[in-house]
Amino acid sequence: MALLDVCGISDWVKEDTFSSQKASVDRVNHFNFAAREPELAVPIGVDPADFLKPFTDCEDGVEGVTIKLEHGTTTLAFKFQHGVMVAVDSRASSGSYVSTQMFKKVIEINPYLLGTMSGSAADCVYWERLLAKECRIYKLRNKERISVSAASKLLANMVANYRGMGLSMGTMICGWDKKGPGLYYVDDNGLRLSGNMFSTGSGSSYAYGVMDSGYRYDLTVPEAYDLAQRAIFHATHRDAYSGGTVNSKCKKKIIM
Amino acid sequence: MMISAQAYGGNGKVKEYHYTGPVEHKFSPYAFNGGTVLAVAGEDFALVASDTRLSEGYSIHSRDSPKCYKLTDTTVIGCSGFHGDCLTLTKIIEARLKMYKHSNNKSMTSGAIAAMLSTILYGRRFFPYYVYNIIGGLDEEGRGAVYSFDPVGSYQRDTYKAGGSASAMLQPLLDNQIGFKNMENVEQLPLSQEKAVQLVKDVFISAAERDVYTGDALKICIITKEGVREEIVPLRKD
Numbered sequence: 231m232a233l234l235d236v237c238g239i240s241d242w243v244k245e246d247t248f249s250s251q252k253a254s255v256d257r258v259n260h261f262n263f264a265a266r267e268p269e270l271a272v273p274i275g276v277d278p279a280d281f282l283k284p285f286t287d288c289e290d291g292v293e294g295v296t297i298k299l300e301h302g303t304t305t306l307a308f309k310f311q312h313g314v315m316v317a318v319d320s321r322a323s324s325g326s327y328v329s330t331q332m333f334k335k336v337i338e339i340n341p342y343l344l345g346t347m348s349g350s351a352a353d354c355v356y357w358e359r360l361l362a363k364e365c366r367i368y369k370l371r372n373k374e375r376i377s378v379s380a381a382s383k384l385l386a387n388m389v390a391n392y393r394g395m396g397l398s399m400g401t402m403i404c405g406w407d408k409k410g411p412g413l414y415y416v417d418d419n420g421l422r423l424s425g426n427m428f429s430t431g432s433g434s435s436y437a438y439g440v441m442d443s444g445y446r447y448d449l450t451v452p453e454a455y456d457l458a459q460r461a462i463f464h465a466t467h468r469d470a471y472s473g474g475t476v477n478s479k480c481k482k483k484i485i486m
Numbered sequence: 487m488m489i490s491a492q493a494y495g496g497n498g499k500v501k502e503y504h505y506t507g508p509v510e511h512k513f514s515p516y517a518f519n520g521g522t523v524l525a526v527a528g529e530d531f532a533l534v535a536s537d538t539r540l541s542e543g544y545s546i547h548s549r550d551s552p553k554c555y556k557l558t559d560t561t562v563i564g565c566s567g568f569h570g571d572c573l574t575l576t577k578i579i580e581a582r583l584k585m586y587k588h589s590n591n592k593s594m595t596s597g598a599i600a601a602m603l604s605t606i607l608y609g610r611r612f613f614p615y616y617v618y619n620i621i622g623g624l625d626e627e628g629r630g631a632v633y634s635f636d637p638v639g640s641y642q643r644d645t646y647k648a649g650g651s652a653s654a655m656l657q658p659l660l661d662n663q664i665g666f667k668n669m670e671n672v673e674q675l676p677l678s679q680e681k682a683v684q685l686v687k688d689v690f691i692s693a694a695e696r697d698v699y700t701g702d703a704l705k706i707c708i709i710t711k712e713g714v715r716e717e718i719v720p721l722r723k724d
Contacts (some may be wrong), residue, residue: 271610273515278612285516294543295516295568297616300636324636327654333642351640356608395612 236370268360272395279396298324300351303472304433304465305335306441306458307346307402307413309426310449314404314411314481316344317458319433319466320474322351331474340365343381343405344481348431349398349418357399361385378405378412382422390420400430406481433465433472440464451480516568516616517542520699521553522650523564524686525622526664527630531679532709534562534622535686536650537694537721539702540569549702549723553650556714557583561596561623562707563603566650567637568616575615578606596623600633600641607639614638618649623709630709648689652697656689683708687719694721 273281285297305318322333335347337355339362347354364384368376382403389397399418406412415421415428427445429437440461449457459476466472520541526533536553539546554564555576563579565572582602586594594602600621607615619635634647646664648656661667663685666674677685686706694701704719 268605269609271613273613281613292514292516294518295514295616297516297614297637299638300640322640329636330634330642330644332644350638352604352608352611352636352638355604355640356611397611 236367270392277395279394282396296325298327300324300329300333301349301398301471303348303431304429304437304462304469305346305348305400305402305431306429306434306437306461307404307427308441308445308454308458309411309413310445310447310454312449312451312454312480313406314344314413315454315458315478316346316402316404316481317462317476317478318346319462319472320477321466321472323471328473333474334477336477336479337362339381339403339405340369340375342375342407342481343378343403344479345385346402346404346430348400353397353399353418354401357385357389358401360388375407377407377409378403378414379407379409379424381405382412382414382416386416386420386422389416389418393418393420402428402430404481411481429461431465431472433462433469436465436468437461454480515613517570518616518651519547519567519569520651521551521566522648522652522656522690522693522697522700523553523566523618523620524646524648524656524660524689525564525620525632525634526646526660526677526682526686527622527632527644528677528679528682529630530624530628530710531682532562532622532624532630532632533682533686533706534564534620534709535690535704535706536564536566537690537700537702537704539700541699546702552703552705554705554707556707557599557621558593558623559713560593560709561599561621562709562714563599564620564622564649565617567618571615571617575606575617575619579603582606595626596621596631596633597625597643599623600635600643603633603635604639604641607635607637611638618653620647620649622707624711628711651699652693655696656693659689659692679708679710683717690719690721 272278284292300322303319303321307316316336318335320333322330337345337358339345345358365376365381397418401416403414415423444457455478458478462476521537523536534554538550538552540548540551553566554562556562583594614637621633623631625631632644632647633641634644635641646660666672690704701722704721706717708715
């Protein structure tokens, strides 16, 4: 439980009988059901990325079995004088089928930290939810909010453990902390970059073009909204995998 | 079928094509068992409907294998895809529901079940459950809720969703009839329970016409504050 983790009790309490049998890498211990510790199962003896490729990437799959995972598409974020502006599209596609036009690609990790999602939807949602849990535990342990830099570092380290196994995640962690506005790009390879402006996804090139032509540090808030929305709009116009509606959020300084 | 002239040999007959040599057939851990699932959320009700055909390749294994599973008095899940994974997944969900009930002395709400299912599915990110899930139920305020999932746990709340083999055929029809998309000058009335049930029946009759994996019978689970009621409607058996 989260409270046990915060107090650090689980470190020195003996494990109970259910989890004493160490789960081997290939088999999930069915009696735990991952209720306490999250468990990720891996197929035995094969490279996980190669194992899934014939099912997900080929049009016909294997003997008619195609596992289509939902993918998200164009997102962008930039820093300006008033804070950080984030804008995303809302289309999620499984292969060539549009599963939904109303997908929420901005995750509120907490009231002052936002994460965006592009790449595989499930990967982004899961790891950012885990990040939200870690940020909450940090706040309980240290009695102060986690910085954007530390939060993005936590996420980068979490996914770096699964590098090469087929995760697909391009996310931007944005927010406001003691050092001012923060914007970090975190990748499924464990890449973590700080910067003033990022765009990710299949429509990112189109979004960069519009953003670069209109960006100034001293934009007003309505001008920044307009720039971000125009960039996403143009990306959805030209990129087949982007579409739906534009969702934008501006993280301004939180008065304590 | 267009055959090029090159395929014909000197004597006018089509040349036979042989692949001579060993062919590797790997064991595939998955199979596609067909089936369509649909869920609709109303003001104070939710519907989860599925056909009952279980097929594999060109065969029909069973005409009476529904894909809706009742989880609690307010939640029903529809699972289509690989039947083996559907059975194991529902078994695991039911075990986790019992554990929750014993620890917390209350049933899980549909939102909580959806969040839990997302992490259960992601636990198999590298060897997914080949199941397309849709959860239908009532939220804490008594309003209808539908949650749709992809095989590895990405989910979100919808008003209506179709999943499974005929999903690409049904979803546009639902977008038009329930979402009023691409319609001009229409009165956007909220969906009543009777209209929703009739719409679901019509939609599945259409699906059975055009999708080989959908047919035999339709099972509709209607979830209201009184509980879960089931209706069975016959469909095309061919």
